[in-house]
Amino acid sequence: MNPSLFNRMYIYSEIDQTIVDERVAQFREQMQRFLSGQLSPSEFLPLRLQNGLYVQRHAPMLRISVPYGMLSSQQVRMLAHIARHYDKDYGHISTRQNIQFNWIKMEEIPDVLADLASVQMHGIQTSGNCIRNVTSDPYAGVIADEIEDPRLYCEIIRQWATFHPEFAYLPRKFKIAVNASTGSDRVAVQVHDIGVDLVKNAAGEIGFRVLAGGGLGRTPVIGAVMREFVPKIDLLSYLEAILRVYNRYGRRDNKYKARIKILVKALGAEVFAEKVEAEWQKIKEGPLQLTTEKIEAINHRFTYPKYLTLNDHTAELEQLSKQSPGFAHWLQHNTYAHKQAGYIIVNLSLKKIGVAPGDIDSAQLLAVADLADEYSLGEIRTTHQQNIVLADVEQTRVYELWQKLKELGLATATINTLADIICCPGGDFCALANAKSIPIAEAIQRQFDDLDYLYDLGDIELNISGCMNACGHHHVGNIGILGVDKKGQEFYQISVGGASGKNAAIGEILGPSFEQNQVPNIVQKIIDVYVEKRIAGESFLETYQRIGIESFKERVYEKNH
Amino acid sequence: MKKIIKDRHIIEDSWHTLDIAAEQWQSLSATRSIIVPCTLWQSDYMALLAYFQSGVGVALENITEPDTIPALDKIALLTIDFPLFNDGRGYSLARILREQFYYTGELRAVGDVLHDQLFYLARCGFNAFDLKPHVNIEHALLAFNSFSRVYQPASA
Numbered sequence: 001m002n003p004s005l006f007n008r009m010y011i012y013s014e015i016d017q018t019i020v021d022e023r024v025a026q027f028r029e030q031m032q033r034f035l036s037g038q039l040s041p042s043e044f045l046p047l048r049l050q051n052g053l054y055v056q057r058h059a060p061m062l063r064i065s066v067p068y069g070m071l072s073s074q075q076v077r078m079l080a081h082i083a084r085h086y087d088k089d090y091g092h093i094s095t096r097q098n099i100q101f102n103w104i105k106m107e108e109i110p111d112v113l114a115d116l117a118s119v120q121m122h123g124i125q126t127s128g129n130c131i132r133n134v135t136s137d138p139y140a141g142v143i144a145d146e147i148e149d150p151r152l153y154c155e156i157i158r159q160w161a162t163f164h165p166e167f168a169y170l171p172r173k174f175k176i177a178v179n180a181s182t183g184s185d186r187v188a189v190q191v192h193d194i195g196v197d198l199v200k201n202a203a204g205e206i207g208f209r210v211l212a213g214g215g216l217g218r219t220p221v222i223g224a225v226m227r228e229f230v231p232k233i234d235l236l237s238y239l240e241a242i243l244r245v246y247n248r249y250g251r252r253d254n255k256y257k258a259r260i261k262i263l264v265k266a267l268g269a270e271v272f273a274e275k276v277e278a279e280w281q282k283i284k285e286g287p288l289q290l291t292t293e294k295i296e297a298i299n300h301r302f303t304y305p306k307y308l309t310l311n312d313h314t315a316e317l318e319q320l321s322k323q324s325p326g327f328a329h330w331l332q333h334n335t336y337a338h339k340q341a342g343y344i345i346v347n348l349s350l351k352k353i354g355v356a357p358g359d360i361d362s363a364q365l366l367a368v369a370d371l372a373d374e375y376s377l378g379e380i381r382t383t384h385q386q387n388i389v390l391a392d393v394e395q396t397r398v399y400e401l402w403q404k405l406k407e408l409g410l411a412t413a414t415i416n417t418l419a420d421i422i423c424c425p426g427g428d429f430c431a432l433a434n435a436k437s438i439p440i441a442e443a444i445q446r447q448f449d450d451l452d453y454l455y456d457l458g459d460i461e462l463n464i465s466g467c468m469n470a471c472g473h474h475h476v477g478n479i480g481i482l483g484v485d486k487k488g489q490e491f492y493q494i495s496v497g498g499a500s501g502k503n504a505a506i507g508e509i510l511g512p513s514f515e516q517n518q519v520p521n522i523v524q525k526i527i528d529v530y531v532e533k534r535i536a537g538e539s540f541l542e543t544y545q546r547i548g549i550e551s552f553k554e555r556v557y558e559k560n561h
Numbered sequence: 562m563k564k565i566i567k568d569r570h571i572i573e574d575s576w577h578t579l580d581i582a583a584e585q586w587q588s589l590s591a592t593r594s595i596i597v598p599c600t601l602w603q604s605d606y607m608a609l610l611a612y613f614q615s616g617v618g619v620a621l622e623n624i625t626e627p628d629t630i631p632a633l634d635k636i637a638l639l640t641i642d643f644p645l646f647n648d649g650r651g652y653s654l655a656r657i658l659r660e661q662f663y664y665t666g667e668l669r670a671v672g673d674v675l676h677d678q679l680f681y682l683a684r685c686g687f688n689a690f691d692l693k694p695h696v697n698i699e700h701a702l703l704a705f706n707s708f709s710r711v712y713q714p715a716s717a
Contacts, residue, residue: 033676159713165680165684166649166652166656166715168681169647169648171649247652248650248654252650
C-alpha cells in the first residue's frame with residue numbers, strides 16, 4: 001500500500017501482518033480438522049465465530065472486521081472482489097461498522113481470509129464471546145470539536161484485544177466504542193459494554209472517562225461511569241481490570257443474563273467499580289502500563305493527511321445551491337463541516353428506497369474506491385448508521401462528486417432524517433430473527449418519500465431490529481421497531497423516545513404490537529402527533545420529552561381511525 | 562499411565578488424584594504424588610505436607626478464590642478444572658496465581674481441555690495439559706506454535 005495516498009490509515013507492521021497470516025493458516029487447519037470429523041461442531045463453533053463465520057438462514061455469513069470504520073480504497077476494491085467472486089455481488093454494512101457477506105461457501109472461507117490478509121484485513125473477533133471490533137466516530141480526525149483523534153486509542157485497544165489469551169472465552173460478546181467529540185456522540189458509547197470518552201481533566205491533561213455495563217438486547221441498559229478520569233498510560237490496564245472482573249464473575253448459566261450489564265446491575269455499579277478499582281491497583285504499574293513512547297510508536301504507524309492550504313468556498317457553494325435545489329438538499333443533509341478550511345465531510349447514503357439499508361454492491365464498492373482516490377485521499381469510512389463517509393473532500397469539487405454519487409444511487413439526501421433507517425438484516429437472512437426488518441424499512445421509506453416533508457420533520461432516528469438481540473438498535477431509536485413472534489406470525493412492537501447520543505435513553509414501548517402492513521401507518525400517526533404538538537424548533541425527541549408518551553399512545557390505539 | 566503435555570513435551574503422568582469419596586488419604590502410600598481437593602488442603606495442609614514425601618498437588622475449581630489457598634509456595638502442582646472448554650474463568654485464575662500470587666509450581670489445565678485452547682492457556686501461565694481423551698496429543702503439540710508474535714503482555 002502506498003501510505004502517501006491515505007488520510008490517516010494505520011499501516012500494518014511486520015508483527016500485524018505475521019499475526020494475520022498465521023491466523024489464516026491456523027483457521028485453514030482448523031477447518032480441515034472440522035471437515036474430517038476430528039473437531040465436533042460444538043468445538044468448531046467458537047473457532048469459526050472468532051473468525052467472523054456464522055451459519056445463517058441460507059448460507060454461512062462472514063463478517064469482516066473494519067477497525068473503527070477505516071478502509072483504504074485498496075481494501076474496498078478487495079471487498080468488491082469478494083462480493084463478486086465469492087458472494088452474490090453485494091455486502092452489508094453493520095451497525096458496528098463491519099461489512100458482512102451472506103452467501104459465501106463454507107469451504108471457501110479460508111481463501112477469502114487469505115485474500116483479506118493480503119490487504120491487511122481479517123474477520124478476527126467479529127463474532128463469538130470475545131472482545132469485538134472497536135468502533136469509533138466516522139468523523140474522527142476531521143471535526144473541530146474533538147479532544148484528540150480517537151483512532152490512535154482505538155488501535156491501541158485493538159492490538160491489546162486481538163487474541164487476548166485471557167478473554168477469548170468470556171461469558172458473552174463484548175463491545176467497546178470510543179468517542180472524542182465534545183458536542184456529539186456518533187458511536188453510542190452509553191450502550192456499549194465499555195464506552196470510552198476522551199476527556200480533559202481540570203489540569204488540562206487528556207485521558208478517558210470510562211463507562212461500563214451499557215448494552216441493548218433483551219435488557220437495554222445505559223452504561224454507568226466507572227471512572228471519570230483514567231490517564232492515558234493506564235488505558236489498557238483499566239480495561240483489563242474491567243474484563244477480568246467480568247470474566248471471573250459474569251454469569252455463565254444463562255446466555256441472556258451473561259452480558260456485563262447484568263453483572264453491573266446485580267452488584268450495583270458502585271460495587272462493580274470498586275472491584276475494578278481493586279483489580280486495577282494490582283496491575284496498573286505492570287507491563288500493560290503504556291508510555292509516551294509506546295503510544296507514539298503506534299501513532300507513528302498512522303499515515304498523516306496531506307491537506308492543501310485552501311480557503312472556504314461558502315459563497316460558491318451557496319451559489320450552486322441556488323441553481324440546483326437537489327444539490328442544496330444534499331449539501332445541507334449529507335455533508336458536515338470539516339475542521340480544515342476548504343474541505344468538507346461527505347456522507348454517501350446507503351438508504352436508497354428499494355435497497356436494503358446498509359447494502360452495497362460490487363460495482364458501487366469499486367466506484368466508491370475510485371471516488372475516494374479521486375476526491376478524498378484514498379480513504380473510506382463506514383458508519384454506525386450504515387452509511388459511508390468520504391471525509392476529506394475539497395469544497396470546490398463537492399458539486400462534481402455529488403453528480404457522480406447521484407448516478408451511483410449513493411446521493412439519497414436523507415442523512416439523519418426519518419428515512420435514514422438503521423436496520424438489521426432481519427428474517428430475510430438472519431437465523432435468529434423473529435421477523436423481517438428490511439421490508440418494514442422499505443415500506444416506511446415509501447410512506448415518507450416526500451423530501452420537503454422529511455426535512456420539515458428534522459432529525460429523527462428510526463431503528464428496526466428483527467428480534468430481541470437488537471442489532472438494529474431499536475431501543476435507542478427515537479422511534480424503535482422490534483420484530484416479535486406471536487404464535488408463528490410476525491408482529492412489530494413500537495417504542496418512542498429512545499436516543500443514542502450524548503443523552504442516551506431507552507425508548508418506551510407504546511403498547512400491543514402491530515401487524516406488518518400497519519407499521520407505516522402507525523409511524524405516520526406518531527409523526528402526526530409530533531407535528532401537531534411541537535413548538536417551533538423542537539425536535540421529535542424534545543417534543544416527546546416534553547409531552548410524554550400518552551398522546552402517542554392515544555393516537556395509535558384510537559378506535560375508528 | 563496416562564500421557565499429558567508438560568513443558569511442551571509428552572510425558573507420563575505420575576500423579577494420583579485422590580478420590581475423596583472412596584479413599585482415605587492416610588491409607589495411601591506416603592511415597593505417592595497425590596492431588597487433593599482444595600477443601601482438604603485448606604483444612605489439613607500441614608498434615609498432608611508432613612505425610613506425603615514427594616509433594617502434594619491441589620485441585621482447584623475455576624471459581625476458587627486464590628487468597629483462600631494456604632501455603633501456596635508449598636504446593637507442587639495446581640490443577641484448574643475446565644468444566645467446559647468455553648468457560649473462560651480458568652484463564653483469569655491462572656494469570657492471577659502466576660502474576661499476583663507468584664505461584665511457580667506446575668499449573669495444569671484439566672477437564673475439557675482441547676487442542677485449540679492450548680496456545681491461550683500457555684500464555685495465561687499453564688505449563689501442563691491433561692487433554693480430553695479424543696484429542697490427538699502429538700498433533701496438539703503444534704498448537705503452541707500457532708502464532709510467532711503476540712500483541713499483549715500475559716503470564717508467558
